[in-house]
Amino acid sequence: xxxxxxRINEEFYDIMPSEYRDxxxxxxxxxxxxxxxxxxxxxxxxxxxxxxxxxxESMAFRYILASLPAPEDTVMVGSTxxxxxxxxxxxxxxxxxxFGNQNAIATGLKRAxxxxxxxxxxxxxxxxxxxxxxxxxxxMTLQAWFRQEKFTTICFDNELYANTGGQESGLMxxxxxxxxxxxxxxxxxxxxxxxxxxxxxxxxxxMTVSQPGRVEKVIKNAVYIAREIGPxxxxxxxxxxxxxxxxxxxxxxxxxxxxxxxxxxxxxALRNGDPFSIDVAAGGGNHGA
Numbered sequence: 001x002x003x004x005x006x007r008i009n010e011e012f013y014d015i016m017p018s019e020y021r022d023x024x025x026x027x028x029x030x031x032x033x034x035x036x037x038x039x040x041x042x043x044x045x046x047x048x049x050x051x052x053x054x055x056x057e058s059m060a061f062r063y064i065l066a067s068l069p070a071p072e073d074t075v076m077v078g079s080t081x082x083x084x085x086x087x088x089x090x091x092x093x094x095x096x097x098x099f100g101n102q103n104a105i106a107t108g109l110k111r112a113x114x115x116x117x118x119x120x121x122x123x124x125x126x127x128x129x130x131x132x133x134x135x136x137x138x139x140m141t142l143q144a145w146f147r148q149e150k151f152t153t154i155c156f157d158n159e160l161y162a163n164t165g166g167q168e169s170g171l172m173x174x175x176x177x178x179x180x181x182x183x184x185x186x187x188x189x190x191x192x193x194x195x196x197x198x199x200x201x202x203x204x205x206x207m208t209v210s211q212p213g214r215v216e217k218v219i220k221n222a223v224y225i226a227r228e229i230g231p232x233x234x235x236x237x238x239x240x241x242x243x244x245x246x247x248x249x250x251x252x253x254x255x256x257x258x259x260x261x262x263x264x265x266x267x268x269a270l271r272n273g274d275p276f277s278i279d280v281a282a283g284g285g286n287h288g289a
Contacts, residue, residue: 100137
């Protein structure tokens, strides 16, 4: 493990993609001051990936990779889901687990690395979606916390099973209607951060990725605490743009169109000399004359 593992043999240098050559030559491995501000000028994630355009996970991925304290001594464990589409492009050692058993894999990996490298810190970071963390993999997630395994679990909370059509997950909001959840979710969003605290996690954060400086601080804190004390949990809100984001956009557009209808009726009434004969209900909003 280390930067030497990604170096290119001289015989193959000319035929390697320019993106990979740039990443190897300009990576921030070994830099104690590495952070989110390196995104855009340094590459621990090759820019081409197969996530949807505008997906919050792509930005969250970059912030996380840029914030790892020691990427050359880190192994990430992923699972089936949208995240698995990015891991092949990541310049950090990673393992793809079966759907839901990522924390079990991370447990064995962390213990093996501790035995294999007794005098060197090796970080293990789990990164999976809400389906793998909260639904299918909840048992193995909790058991790792109960055992006080020393690694960090990061959950991308996109509130549904995004890459299989939009089925509801435990983190979906109650009542939300998706393509594969047509009657709406029947129960409240699972409060996994509270469960994590009760299950023995020593550092728990639930946040969005809108403030990269805070994401960097949280990721570093989570990894450092996991090294010395025990399990940590970070839940990042990365709503699926094909379901959550699209519906929010459509709702906003309906609101705007409703307001425009009210304004048109208002202008028509004013031209007719009767500014108070406006049917507000028809416009879809609560507007005064």
